[in-house]
Every structure is written in structure tokens, then in C-alpha cells.
Amino acid sequence: MSSTDAQPRYRELGLTDHEYELIVTGLGREPGDVELAMLSLMWSEHCAYKHSKKLLSRLPTTGRHVLVGPGENAGAVDVGDGMAIAFKVESHNHPSAVEPFQGAATGVGGILRDIFAVGARPIAVLDSLRFGEVATSQRSRYLLEHAVAGIGHYGNSIGVPTIGGEIYFEPSYEQNCLINAMAVGLAPHARLTSAAAAGPGNLLILFGALTGRDGIGGASVLASAELTDADDSKRPTVQIGDPFAEKKLLECSLELLDAGLLASLQDLGAAGLTSSASEMASKGDVGLDLDVGKVPLREADMEPFEIMVSESQERMLCVVEPHLADQVLAVCEKWEVTATVIGKVTDTHSFRVFKNGELVGELPVPLLVDDCPLYDLEPEAPATTLYVGGEQQVATDADPATTLRALLQSANIASRRVVFEQYDPVVQSRTVCRPEQADAAVLALPVLAAGTGAGGAPIPGIAVSIDGNGRRVAVDPRAGAAEVVYECAANLACTGAEPLGLTNCLNFGNPEKPHVAWQLSEAIDGLAQACRDLDVPVVGGNVSLYNESPDGPILPTPVIGMVGRLPDVRRAGRIGFANPGDRIALVGSFNPSRDGSELAKLHGSAPAGALPDKDVSAIRAAHDRVRQGVRDREFSSAHDIAEGGILVAIAECCIAGGVGAIINLPAGLDPFGEDLGTAFIVSGPTEGLDGLTIIGAVGGRELNVQGLLNVPLSELADLHAAGLSTLLS
Amino acid sequence: MKFGVIRFPGTCDDVDAQLAAARVGEAELLWHRDRDLKGVDAVIVPGGFSYGDYLRAGAIARFAPVMESVVEFAREGGLVLGICNGFQILCESGLLPGALLVNNHLKFVFRQVQLDVVDHNTPFTRTCPPTLSIPVKHTTGRYYAPEPVQVVLRYAPGHNPNGSQDDIAGVVNNAGNVFGLMPHPEHAVDALTGSTDGLAIFESIRAAVSERIPVA
Numbered sequence: 001m002s003s004t005d006a007q008p009r010y011r012e013l014g015l016t017d018h019e020y021e022l023i024v025t026g027l028g029r030e031p032g033d034v035e036l037a038m039l040s041l042m043w044s045e046h047c048a049y050k051h052s053k054k055l056l057s058r059l060p061t062t063g064r065h066v067l068v069g070p071g072e073n074a075g076a077v078d079v080g081d082g083m084a085i086a087f088k089v090e091s092h093n094h095p096s097a098v099e100p101f102q103g104a105a106t107g108v109g110g111i112l113r114d115i116f117a118v119g120a121r122p123i124a125v126l127d128s129l130r131f132g133e134v135a136t137s138q139r140s141r142y143l144l145e146h147a148v149a150g151i152g153h154y155g156n157s158i159g160v161p162t163i164g165g166e167i168y169f170e171p172s173y174e175q176n177c178l179i180n181a182m183a184v185g186l187a188p189h190a191r192l193t194s195a196a197a198a199g200p201g202n203l204l205i206l207f208g209a210l211t212g213r214d215g216i217g218g219a220s221v222l223a224s225a226e227l228t229d230a231d232d233s234k235r236p237t238v239q240i241g242d243p244f245a246e247k248k249l250l251e252c253s254l255e256l257l258d259a260g261l262l263a264s265l266q267d268l269g270a271a272g273l274t275s276s277a278s279e280m281a282s283k284g285d286v287g288l289d290l291d292v293g294k295v296p297l298r299e300a301d302m303e304p305f306e307i308m309v310s311e312s313q314e315r316m317l318c319v320v321e322p323h324l325a326d327q328v329l330a331v332c333e334k335w336e337v338t339a340t341v342i343g344k345v346t347d348t349h350s351f352r353v354f355k356n357g358e359l360v361g362e363l364p365v366p367l368l369v370d371d372c373p374l375y376d377l378e379p380e381a382p383a384t385t386l387y388v389g390g391e392q393q394v395a396t397d398a399d400p401a402t403t404l405r406a407l408l409q410s411a412n413i414a415s416r417r418v419v420f421e422q423y424d425p426v427v428q429s430r431t432v433c434r435p436e437q438a439d440a441a442v443l444a445l446p447v448l449a450a451g452t453g454a455g456g457a458p459i460p461g462i463a464v465s466i467d468g469n470g471r472r473v474a475v476d477p478r479a480g481a482a483e484v485v486y487e488c489a490a491n492l493a494c495t496g497a498e499p500l501g502l503t504n505c506l507n508f509g510n511p512e513k514p515h516v517a518w519q520l521s522e523a524i525d526g527l528a529q530a531c532r533d534l535d536v537p538v539v540g541g542n543v544s545l546y547n548e549s550p551d552g553p554i555l556p557t558p559v560i561g562m563v564g565r566l567p568d569v570r571r572a573g574r575i576g577f578a579n580p581g582d583r584i585a586l587v588g589s590f591n592p593s594r595d596g597s598e599l600a601k602l603h604g605s606a607p608a609g610a611l612p613d614k615d616v617s618a619i620r621a622a623h624d625r626v627r628q629g630v631r632d633r634e635f636s637s638a639h640d641i642a643e644g645g646i647l648v649a650i651a652e653c654c655i656a657g658g659v660g661a662i663i664n665l666p667a668g669l670d671p672f673g674e675d676l677g678t679a680f681i682v683s684g685p686t687e688g689l690d691g692l693t694i695i696g697a698v699g700g701r702e703l704n705v706q707g708l709l710n711v712p713l714s715e716l717a718d719l720h721a722a723g724l725s726t727l728l729s
Numbered sequence: 730m731k732f733g734v735i736r737f738p739g740t741c742d743d744v745d746a747q748l749a750a751a752r753v754g755e756a757e758l759l760w761h762r763d764r765d766l767k768g769v770d771a772v773i774v775p776g777g778f779s780y781g782d783y784l785r786a787g788a789i790a791r792f793a794p795v796m797e798s799v800v801e802f803a804r805e806g807g808l809v810l811g812i813c814n815g816f817q818i819l820c821e822s823g824l825l826p827g828a829l830l831v832n833n834h835l836k837f838v839f840r841q842v843q844l845d846v847v848d849h850n851t852p853f854t855r856t857c858p859p860t861l862s863i864p865v866k867h868t869t870g871r872y873y874a875p876e877p878v879q880v881v882l883r884y885a886p887g888h889n890p891n892g893s894q895d896d897i898a899g900v901v902n903n904a905g906n907v908f909g910l911m912p913h914p915e916h917a918v919d920a921l922t923g924s925t926d927g928l929a930i931f932e933s934i935r936a937a938v939s940e941r942i943p944v945a
Contacts, residue, residue, distance in 0.1 A: 152837045157778045159741025244781025422837045424866045426916045429745045448919045450752040
């Protein structure tokens, strides 16, 4: 490594002068090449969370269902019968903006490794995607098409179902798309595994793919800085995914854990060996000796620093007692997975790197992992909104039928079929509710086999939802972030599930800018409050900052993935109206307004103004009522009122059920205003709707809203089906 | 009766096929490196991405040790069912005519499709109703054969998901004991997943086996 004349090497690697001084002080000398490479990655935003760690401590992380909280590769909650669900969402935004297919594919691969690193078998993938306006942007269409293909390529090939997700299109994501992937895994409690290295003298075994030059500097170069026009040159820092290698790695890892052969297990993600090995050492309060000369390489002439920071995919690191090493290597051989002893655990608290026995770097583990300075943000509310409105797509005085048509075929509301048809949702034989059948995906916990649920015994399951809404968080970061949590929980309630925990991915701009710091700080406070309101702890997550382009920051986009449990998947609630003659009821305290709504967007308005005030006890009561009504089969359908407002929600129930409805809206209720996570549309026989506000009945071939509109269902269904696919074709 | 389900590295729907077959008989997994078929009465080559399918779908799997035994088993009249990647592998192995090409739209597609059973006179379809609702999920499912073939399943009008020649979804060999199809009957065996139509294919196999002298 050589420094240019213009600036010292440490600055090129993303360290500030102040940080470098701290390193020199801590080390008592200047770091060598290998050491500087390792430190620059471990002290990057991506690894050290230096601008967000203090804020994240505000989030509640404990609860009665939590088995593993933040800090491990993935959090885990108890789902009963001795089983645990591990889950986590993570971003792969910048790699995907540079190379969407591989960026998205390796995003899925990385989050899957986090899941099996804790001992869980991945049973589901979900994704949350943001792009610029596909109606007008060729680049956004390209990014969407390739990112979706990449997600499908990895998930489909490895045999993990992609069961849900969400996509929104806004101008602020034009240069900086968001690719967040969430994975869910299932494990017996006893197989849950820690990444903490233990036992001096134990061996460090690297297994999986060969180590190459791909992804070098990804964490510091791509993930911890703003994107610029010159980023095409960073394409070589994006990793290449190999789902076949990961499928073998997955089966091999779970067999090793089932056989009780591992003391600890860790995946290699951002910052490669450097990060995974030093984190294992830090968690175990031990030291490590590691010889890069023993690492199997794809290219023979790699430098020690390159081996230490390579982000080659599909690799795992484990700690093994010496007498079990041969058995570990034999299991790896069975799965045709390369495995090599590359080092050992020591009691020195020092991470020593050798090359064929010669010492090339030595760093105290605490300096690497703990001593990166944490920064206080300087939040400051902007005087006016940072974001502008787009082109007006529907007149503000359009009649209700025209407005409903425009909303149903808008890119943000239209059917996602064109996307989710590229994913396998059924492999592994657990999937009960596929995309568009229910507000959350529903999976049976026991596989669906001959004897499952014999004699009418309940088949317990989980429901999973992922959600985010940048527009509304831009209007009010605190209230908007809370709304995302309410809406995610509302989605679960519609299937009959009770939330157990959530994971979050906080996608924001550059936190060193006061207005972005304000968005981040407010949003975290809102999340924390909503978690307490609904008693749903945060069990893990990820922060993705510096999502900016020369045009400005992205909309502040906290994404929430929530997991809940339902007692019997046979009673899982569905979106679609099912029975002509059923009454339709509104559940919840619904207080809609237009600011930050999809209609405001179609009117060309900027995301500004205020969000509706929330009555938390009313939200809890509405969620409980819907959950119980679904579980008791009082309701034939349940759907939360989300983007687009109450008429869009009712139209979606009609489209999903293939049947019309006659509606009489309560006087004065805005048909297109939004108040997310608070209210629901349910249908069922009258006797099950006791105490609810009846607003209509299921039946006919039209959506007939008294005094507002009467449109054939077939027309609405066609608009909804074609809205997005037309834009992409 | 006993089904054997082949597991290659990269196979994804092996456990699903095993679970489905176990609804009508016994079912066990057969490892790709083993030549021993363990006395099974019928072999299922399941879906997935054997060996990653980076070259051409099924092109590597045909050389697996277990496939030598499957070819021999088929030549002796044993019943062999190939689903999706299994269909591709059977075509690559020469047990079935034709080939599977990349979908005409070049993308992976998952879709619940309607199938017309056009030949009930096979060991795989004898108890099937006239139409089946079964999901497809593949990138390489467009069937092509230059010569006439024995078609068993066709996509119903408007349901062809991949541009397959003459809407062909499944074919048998001339002897009638090897069947390949792109749709996944193992994913349509439980009402909770939306359809039980796929079960008829496994039940047909059981009925056929129970009337035959077992293959040696």
C-alpha cells in the first residue's frame, strides 16, 4: 500500500486525522499496512456504528419472548415447543446501486449466513426495496429489474422461500436505491449458537469458498460514504454471490452444530476475516493468532492485508476444540466444502496476524473492536422540508372514481405480482399465505406433512411482515417511524398473529449533516416509543447511513421487520372478501389526513405538513379486536387501511376476493386520507361484528360507494394488476 | 411401497418431495454419491439447482454415481418421476426425449397454473382428474422436442408460463415408465397451501406399483 502525494493513506481509507491520532496513541506507534487496513474497516461507520450507537441505546431490547437480543449475528425469539425464530434485516444499498444483480444477491446471501451462523435453518426471506420513479427513470427500471433478479437468483437457488416484501418509488432514491433483505430462521433452543470465541488453545477453522480479491474495502469505501457519479469505478468492490456454495455451507454448518462439534460460529460479512475474527475474540474476551498463509486463496499472490479484508462470499469461521477438528473436517468434506485450520484462540487479548509464521500485524482486540470513538450528532430540524414534490398525476378536483383509479394503478399501490412472481414462495413446505393473500406472510412451524394437525390439532405458525414509509417519516420523523411499527403490527393482527419482536434497518442520509441527524434522532425516538406502546422489543438490526447523492439525502427510511406467532395457521386471516352477504366493518379509531399520503404525492405535493395524532390505547384495542376476531373465525377477511386510504383498502379486499361491495362511508370521512396502523376493514356475518362500525356489505360485481362512485370490479382489478407491470415492460 | 428421493448438492425440493411421497407410502432420501437405490419401488428426481446448474440445468447431475443406478432402474421398467430440475436431468440423461430451454421471457417464474391431463393411461396419471392446479417455479422450463413425443400434461389455454412447445408441461418415455414435468406436484398436496391436486400423481404411482411385480 502506498499513499498518494495528495493525502495520507489513512484518509484514503476513510479515517479522520483525529481517529488516526487515537490509533497511534492507543498503539504507541504508527500502524503497519495490515494493521491500518484492519483498523480502517473496524473503525468504519459500517462496522463501528460510530454515528448511531449512542442513539440505538434508546431502543427497548428486552421482553418476555426474547432469547437473543442485539449483538449476535441475529436476534431470536421464543415461539414455544422448544423452538426459536432468529431473524434480522440488513441493507445492501450501495453495492446494489453500483451493481444491482450481485449487490442484491449477496445482500440475501449475507443475511442468510447471519441466520445459520446462530444455528437456525433459514425458512424465509423478505425484502424491502426503494427506487426512483420507474415511470420516468430508465435507470430505476434497470436497477429494479436486476435487483429483483438477483434476489430471486440467490433465494430460489438456495431453496429458501421469498415470502414477502415491499417496494416504493420516490425521486429521492433515484441515485441511491435501497435494498434491504430480511431472513427468518428456525432452530431448537439448544442449537442457538454464539459467535463468542472461547477456550485458549482451541482452533480457528475457516470453511467455505476460497478467498479472492472481491469486495476489498466494501465496508469502508462503499458502505460508509456518499455515492458520487464516479462510483462505476467501484464496481470491483462489489462481491459476487454463489448460492450453490452457500447451500452447501448452510447444510454443512447445521450438520456441524447438530453434531455438537463447534464451540462457536461466525459468518464472514463486511470486512471479512478482520471483522468476524476480531468480533469473535472480543465477545469471548480472548486473543487470536491467525496465519494468512494458511487461508485458501483464489489468487496466489494476494497480500496479507488483502486476505484480511477480502469480502469474498460464502465463508464461515468456527472455533473448535482440537480433538474435534478431524470430525469437523470430515463433515466439511462430505458437503464438498473446503475447510482449513488457520489459527488458534489465545489468552492474550491480542489479535496477531502471521504470514507463514512471520508476524505481520499485532493489534489489541479492544482497540480494534471497542475503541473507535462514538460521535454525538448535532441534530437540527430543517426550517422547511428538504424534499420537493413531483409531477402532478391527478387533478386536485378530480372526481372520486378518477382518483381511486389513479391510486390503484399508481406505482406505489398497484399489484406487486410482476415482482413476486420471480420468487419461489413455497419451497420447504411451510407457506400458508403467499404474497397478496394476506397482510403478512404466514408459515407453519411444523412442516406440512401427512400427520400435521391430525385430528384437528392446532398447527402453530408465524406471521412475518416488513414495512417502511419514507414519505411519512419525511413529514414527521418521530410520528412517521412510530407509524411504521404500528402498521407492521397491524399487518400481523390481520393474520391473527401477536408480535414477538422486530428487527430494523435504519436507512438515512449523511448523519454529519444536522438535518439528517435530526431525522435519525427523531425517528429512533419514535421507534422506541412505538415499541413500548405495543410491547414489541428490538432484537437486532442494521444501520445504513450516507444514503445520499449529489441531489441530496434519501427520504428517511426506517424499515421494520416484525415476527409474530399465531396459534393455528388454519385460521390465518386473509385480505379478500370471501362471502357475498357478509357485512363490512371499520375497526379502530381512524383519523385520516392528506399530508404525506399517496394522494398528496399524485397531486404533486412535497412530503410536508403533519401526521394524524395517535391514540395508543385505541390502536392496541383495535389490533386486539382484529387479532381475536380472526382467531375466533368471526371475520371472513381482515385488511389494514394503509397507503391510499379506506377506499383503496376496500378495493383491495374486493380484488383479492373477486367480489364487489356496497359501502356507505361514515359522514365526513376522507375517502383517501391516511392514518397508518390504526384501522382495519373486516368482513363477516353480522353476529361476529358486534360493537363495530358497519359500513357496508359484500356482494355484486361493482365497488359501489354511496354518493361517491360505482365502478365495475373488473376495471379496478385490471388497473391494479397492470399498474406496475405496464411501467416495467 | 417405498419412494426414493435423490439428493444432489444444490437440490432444494428434496424434503418437499419426500414429505409429499410420504403421504402415500414410505419415502427416503438417496445421496448422489451412492449407487445403492436401497430397494425403492419408485425414484423421484426432485427440483432445485443440482450442482448449482451453472453450466446447463441438469448437465452435471446426469454424471452423478446415483444416476447410473437410476438409468439402469428405468431400463428395467422401474418408475421414475422427474420434477422440474429432475425433468431437466432426465432429459440430459437421455431417459426422456427433448430438452428444457430458458423461458421465453428469460425470467424465473412462480405461478399457480392449470394443467390438462391429456393422457390418463400412464402409471403417473391414472387417478388424476381431468385438470390439475399445481405451481410452476423455474427459469429453464420451455420444453422443446424436434420429434413427436408422448405428452401427458399440457398447460391449459392461457396458462403456458414459459413458451413451451405445444403447451407441453409433462412427457413420458416410449416405455411409459419415466415421467418428467415442470410443475411441482409436491407443492400441491395440502389444502393449506391452496391445492391438493398434486397428490393424485403420487397416488397414481402407488396404485401402479401395487399392481406390478416389483422391479428387481
